[in-house]
Amino acid sequence: xxxxxxxxxxxxxxxxxxxxxxxxxxxxxxxxxxxxxxxxxxxxxxxxxxxxxxxxxxxxxxxxxxxxxxxxxxxxxxxxxxxxxxxxxxxxxxxxxxxxxxxxxxxxxxxxxxxxxxxxxxxxxxxxxxxxxxxxxxxxxxxxxxxxxxxxxxxxxxxxxxxxxxxxxxxxxxxxxxxxxxxxxxxxxxxxxxxxxxxxxxxxxxxxxxxxxxxxxxxxxxxxxxxxxxxxxxxxxxxxxxxxxxxxxxxxxxxxxxxxxxxxxxxxxxxxxxxxxxxxxxxxxxxxxxxxxxxxxxxxxxxxxxxxxxxxxxxxxxxxxxxxxxxxxxxxxxxxx
Ligand code: SAM
Ligand code: SF4
Ligand code: SF4
Numbered sequence: 001x002x003x004x005x006x007x008x009x010x011x012x013x014x015x016x017x018x019x020x021x022x023x024x025x026x027x028x029x030x031x032x033x034x035x036x037x038x039x040x041x042x043x044x045x046x047x048x049x050x051x052x053x054x055x056x057x058x059x060x061x062x063x064x065x066x067x068x069x070x071x072x073x074x075x076x077x078x079x080x081x082x083x084x085x086x087x088x089x090x091x092x093x094x095x096x097x098x099x100x101x102x103x104x105x106x107x108x109x110x111x112x113x114x115x116x117x118x119x120x121x122x123x124x125x126x127x128x129x130x131x132x133x134x135x136x137x138x139x140x141x142x143x144x145x146x147x148x149x150x151x152x153x154x155x156x157x158x159x160x161x162x163x164x165x166x167x168x169x170x171x172x173x174x175x176x177x178x179x180x181x182x183x184x185x186x187x188x189x190x191x192x193x194x195x196x197x198x199x200x201x202x203x204x205x206x207x208x209x210x211x212x213x214x215x216x217x218x219x220x221x222x223x224x225x226x227x228x229x230x231x232x233x234x235x236x237x238x239x240x241x242x243x244x245x246x247x248x249x250x251x252x253x254x255x256x257x258x259x260x261x262x263x264x265x266x267x268x269x270x271x272x273x274x275x276x277x278x279x280x281x282x283x284x285x286x287x288x289x290x291x292x293x294x295x296x297x298x299x300x301x302x303x304x305x306x307x308x309x310x311x312x313x314x315x316x317x318x319x320x321x322x323x324x325x326x327x328x329x330x331x332x333x334x335x336x337x
Contacts, residue, residue: 004066007278007312014266016067018055020083021075022272022334026104027140028128029204030168031332034140036203048273052086054292058270060093061301065309067268069098071124075272075333078107084118091119100124102166102337106143108151116158123155124164124193129177130184138174152190164191169212171197175220178212182221186248193239193252199320200280201331214240214255221251237264256280260317268309271334276305279314280337 004012023043027034050058059070070090077083090099101115105125112123127148129135135145155163167174167181178194185192194217199206221227230241230250238261239252255261269277274292275285286308291301 005306005309007309009263009313009315011264011266011312013062013066013268013309015069015071015268016059016062017071017073017267017269017337018059019074019270019272019334020055020072020077020086021049021080023079024074024076024104024333025079025106025141026076026143028104028168029138029140029173030170030197030206031201031204032140033203033205037333044273048289050270050272050274050289050292052082052089054274054289055086055270056089056093057298058274058288058292058301059090059096061298061305062268063093063095064298064302065305068096069100070096071100071102073102073337076104076106077101078103078111083111084114084120087115087118087120098122102126103151104139105148105151109147109154112151112154112158112160116155116160120160122164123160124166125152125155126166126168127152127181128167128169129174130180131174131177134174134177138170152188156188162189162191164193166193166195168195168197169217171210171212173210175212178217178220179224182225182251185251186225186244189249191250191252193254195254196257198256198280198332200337201333203331208257211257213258214253215258217253218242227251256317257320260315260320262315262318265315276308278308278312279316280332281316282314 006012024032027037087099090096099120100122101120102124105127108125125148128138130145132145136142152163165185169175169178181192196214197211218227226245227242228245230243232241239254241250241252243250269280271277271285274287274289276288277285291304
């Protein structure tokens with residue numbers, strides 16, 4: 001059987017984001033605001049979280065369906081104990097071409113070496129400001145920016161290069177950090193990607209007025225460091241890429257609000273408890289843990305994934321303006337962005 005499955009809009013399944021935990025050591029204002037995710041918030045009990053063996057088995061099945069790229073995420077993936085063990089297992093999966101990780105960087109200074117040794121090739125660190133006061137306020141737990149910078153340096157030193165940086169820009173909160181971040185990434189040889197603040201989940205109090213659009217960001221940076229567009233490296237690439245005219249590297253703009261890219265969306269998301277989401281904004285997931293623990297064979301799992309993907313017609317971002325935004329949605333920390 002051919003290993004690519006087109007969905008109802010003709011999109012193949014290529015990427016899988018795997019959330020390894022719903023827990024996080026940060027409380028970012030746009031993701032897990034402290035007021036909502038307080039001390040008594042009930043995270044998933046351990047028994048409900050997929051084991052490394054279960055994750056690896058599912059990834060093998062997904063690879064059989066055409067997935068070539070896996071990104072580990074969370075919550076904060078580095079709070080999952082023994083993460084390098086999972087990385088090593090996944091690094092050995094045949095035909096998986098790309099294994100990456102998205103992290104807030106808090107535990108990276110200590111962990112980068114082991115992750116690289118286990119076979120991780122790339123890392124994306126989320127960093128919203130170089131200004132310590134702004135960063136401490138945005139991460140919700142007063143975590144100092146210097147420790148994330150140490151994590152970025154450790155990742156680069158461990159060979160997880162080029163390190164990519166994700167910056168979410170929220171109006172009134174960190175727009176003034178945009179240019180200093182651009183300058184820093186240019187100087188350090190990092191690929192900086194700006195992410196429009198999105199209406200994921202139901203907890204972050206999202207308002208369209210708080211979105212700084214990709215066009216605004218482009219204009220701000222281009223005025224100081226002139227830019228020119230780059231062609232996409234691969235079809236379905238979510239980031240619009242631009243290069244500095246002076247040759248000092250490139251930036252990416254992920255404009256999921258102002259320029260939706262559902263037409264090229266080849267991504268599925270697996271939550272920590274084994275729910276499969278076919279869209280970041282999905283209202284519900286599909287339980288893979290029950291069949292996994294209930295004795296399903298790999299062929300059974302493959303058949304149900306094939307039919308799930310075959311029925312997929314999600315294109316939330318493109319429909320956003322058509323009045324779908326008051327539907328309940330899964331939280332970002334649950335499915336990893
Ligand atoms: N904890 C890890 C981290 O922060 O990198 C991985 C999980 S986090 C949910 C993945 C990405 O989603 C991060 O880059 C984060 O900035 C982004 N994110 C979270 N909430 C967002 C929102 N409302 N809009 C845009 N991006 C968001
Ligand atoms: Fe945690 Fe990442 Fe969400 Fe921030 S964006 S609260 S670091 S999961
Ligand atoms: Fe993909 Fe859904 Fe995002 Fe559209 S809204 S790009 S379908 S995840």
